[in-house]
């Protein structure tokens with residue numbers, strides 16, 4: 302049995318609490334909630350949290366939004382270019398305005414300072430200070446090659462290094478279907494060193510590197526390949542340092558990958574194409590050896606939409622999607 306709750310305002314809270322106490326835990330474990338974005342924002346692709354606050358999320362029109370609670374919902378937090386005006390950009394879905402409005406995809410906080418690092422699909426790697434607002438550009442090319450589609454992001458908090466992907470050297474965000482059709486393999490895994498302001502290319506020739514995540518001890522990094530339908534493991538330390546191996550292959554296309562709060566497990570958002578041309582959005586949990594531990598469909602909640610992220614935080618999974626006007630919160 303599935304319950305779909307749409308909670309928009311605090312007035313719904315008593316009903317929610319009532320459900321909480323009325324239904325046995327087995328039923329509660331299938332509860333799904335939508336946190337609505339302010340209209341006309343779309344496409345919460347990835348999430349970050351800081352000191353118990355959030356989620357923060359980047360949306361299609363270039364803003365990063367912060368969830369402030371059921372009363373005020375999501376409010377503007379950051380934007381990535383001084384050229385962005387709310388009049389022109391809020392609600393924008395026209396890719397030709399991408400460089401003017403920006404498009405935050407992967408986001409992550411440097412926990413020591415509260416600065417938010419953002420992989421912007423058009424503007425490269427940028428960082429925003431503790432009060433949000435206008436971000437500062439950091440880097441938009443490596444080894445002479447301009448980024449075409451900055452996408453996933455994770456941070457080594459100890460060494461102050463930002464791992465991120467450039468999903469393609471050829472195709473931009475609006476051209477992903479073309480990249481898939483062409484079997485593109487020009488993506489890169491990169492590392493930006495905050496201290497030295499230098500960028501290192503760790504892997505090249507990747508087939509749609511979309512998501513990236515560090516192991517809890519930073520011994521390796523996992524990178525998804527959306528087009529190749531797999532995850533690669535790149536060793537950072539030990540005898541196999543600087544080499545990679547295919548960790549696991551999926552039936553569908555993996556987008557972002559996120560570590561669980563407890564440690565060495567990772568949630569992957571996988572979109573599985575079905576024979577009837579319907580996409581089955583699927584949450585998959587793997588371990589550091591690539592073993593699939595959990596896999597369940599979100600078709601009841603997302604129908605034919607792709608999902609971009611599954612992130613565990615507190616008692617819920619936060620579900621990202623390029624195709625929705627809400628943040629999905631799934632109690633499991």
Ligand SMILES: *[C@@H]1O[C@H](CO)[C@@H](O)[C@H](O)[C@H]1NC(C)=O
Nearest residue numbers: 381382383384400401424438
């Ligand atoms: C902002 O717009 C100006 C004029 O069109 C352009 O020269 C500049 O590169 C733009 N800046 C950014 C960060 O996109």
Ligand SMILES: *[C@@H]1O[C@H](CO)[C@@H](O)[C@H](O)[C@H]1NC(C)=O
Nearest residue numbers: 439440441442497498499500
């Ligand atoms: C950081 O490096 C980039 C080039 O990779 C350069 O454009 C930028 O000016 C540098 N920033 C600082 C603060 O040195």
Ligand SMILES: *[C@@H]1O[C@H](CO)[C@@H](O)[C@H](O)[C@H]1NC(C)=O
Nearest residue numbers: 446470486487489505506507
């Ligand atoms: C890998 O990518 C480089 C450019 O980064 C390219 O020159 C090379 O041909 C590619 N190798 C393969 C095997 O595709």
Ligand SMILES: *[C@@H]1O[C@H](CO)[C@@H](O)[C@H](O)[C@H]1NC(C)=O
Nearest residue numbers: 537538539540541542543544
């Ligand atoms: C990995 O690469 C780094 C930087 O190039 C180098 O210092 C290190 O020795 C390499 N490690 C191994 C095991 O090859």
Ligand SMILES: *[C@@H]1O[C@H](CO)[C@@H](O)[C@H](O)[C@H]1NC(C)=O
Nearest residue numbers: 577578579580604605606607
């Ligand atoms: C599912 O979505 C895809 C891509 O947007 C579309 O081509 C297809 O027609 C949709 N199928 C159904 C049954 O809605």
